Amino acid sequence: MADVSPVVPPVIELLDVTRRFGEITVLDSVTLRFPSGLTTAIIGPSGAGKSVLLKVLVGLLKPDAGTVRLFGHDVTEAPERELFAARRRIGMLFQDGALFDSLTVGENVAFPLDQHRRDLAGAERDRRVAEKLEWVGLPGFEDRPIASLSGGQRKRVGLARAIVLEPEVVLFDEPNSGLDPFTSDQIDDLVLDMKRRLGITFVIISHDIVGTVKVADLVGMLYEGRLVEYGPTADFVRSGNPIVKSFLRRNLAPPVSAFDPGEGR
Numbered sequence: 001m002a003d004v005s006p007v008v009p010p011v012i013e014l015l016d017v018t019r020r021f022g023e024i025t026v027l028d029s030v031t032l033r034f035p036s037g038l039t040t041a042i043i044g045p046s047g048a049g050k051s052v053l054l055k056v057l058v059g060l061l062k063p064d065a066g067t068v069r070l071f072g073h074d075v076t077e078a079p080e081r082e083l084f085a086a087r088r089r090i091g092m093l094f095q096d097g098a099l100f101d102s103l104t105v106g107e108n109v110a111f112p113l114d115q116h117r118r119d120l121a122g123a124e125r126d127r128r129v130a131e132k133l134e135w136v137g138l139p140g141f142e143d144r145p146i147a148s149l150s151g152g153q154r155k156r157v158g159l160a161r162a163i164v165l166e167p168e169v170v171l172f173d174e175p176n177s178g179l180d181p182f183t184s185d186q187i188d189d190l191v192l193d194m195k196r197r198l199g200i201t202f203v204i205i206s207h208d209i210v211g212t213v214k215v216a217d218l219v220g221m222l223y224e225g226r227l228v229e230y231g232p233t234a235d236f237v238r239s240g241n242p243i244v245k246s247f248l249r250r251n252l253a254p255p256v257s258a259f260d261p262g263e264g265r
């Protein structure tokens with residue numbers, strides 16, 4: 001377990017993190033703290049470095065400078081064994097879904113259990129898988145092939161797999177990408193439900209402002225590798241920063257009333 005200091009520490013911290021690929025600085029001195037029990041969203045345009053940030057958070061990519069702490073452990077210094085233990089406390093949903101097409105839904109959801117909880121007997125393992133599938137609204141889907149699922153169902157399976165170990169933190173890259181507004185909304189509701197049920201600290205990467213405002217307690221915006229704004233959601237949406245204002249304006253759907261044929265229908 002991480003040390004518990006008198007003031008509850010953030011579960012994840014990035015301190016002055018820089019990451020380059022060749023000539024390009026993808027993350028430029030980013031400092032961010034993700035407080036326990038809250039949902040933090042990171043938004044920003046395509047190529048801003050959001051997915052790279054998520055991979056740096058869990059040690060899949062190393063920063064060129066700066067420090068990343070998971071539960072108080074420096075991931076750049078920690079031996080692989082310690083990282084493995086920390087990752088068990090973190091569920092991850094990658095942007096491309098990354099479900100294993102050759103496995104069934106049940107085998108996909110069981111995957112983290114098979115890696116980290118080999119002590120669990122078959123019946124208990126199956127019970128946990130069934131429970132998580134039920135939580136995400138896919139009861140009895142264990143034997144379904146991945147190829148038979150819709151985009152929204154795939155996101156749900158990804159979420160079930162990410163929470164099967166009942167992690168303290170879930171990192172979710174683009175929960176709403178490729179989904180229609182109705183299905184997006186259902187995924188947002190699931191995130192809120194998992195936060196309530198398990199007290200999960202969520203880190204959500206998103207383009208979707210509407211979903212972000214609904215689920216996030218805190219919002220940060222990455223732009224060209226820099227964190228240009230960060231704060232409570234209510235403050236963020238009123239930001240005077242021209243980059244934030246422009247991004248919000250472009251990404252908010254026009255009001256439905258603009259298309260409403262109205263009384264004369």
Ligand SMILES: Nc1ncnc2c1ncn2[C@@H]1O[C@H](COP(=O)(O)OP(=O)(O)OP(=O)(O)O)[C@@H](O)[C@H]1O
Nearest residue numbers: 021026044045046047048049050051052053095207
């Ligand atoms: N492994 C890599 N090697 C070289 N360049 C990379 C690598 N991974 C990411 N990049 C570059 O880093 C930049 C940021 O990529 P990233 O995937 O973080 O963007 P993003 O903000 O998640 O965008 P999107 O919203 O489209 O998912 C891009 O220019 C990308 O080409």
Ligand SMILES: [Mg+2]
Nearest residue numbers: 050051052095
């Ligand atoms: Mg991305």
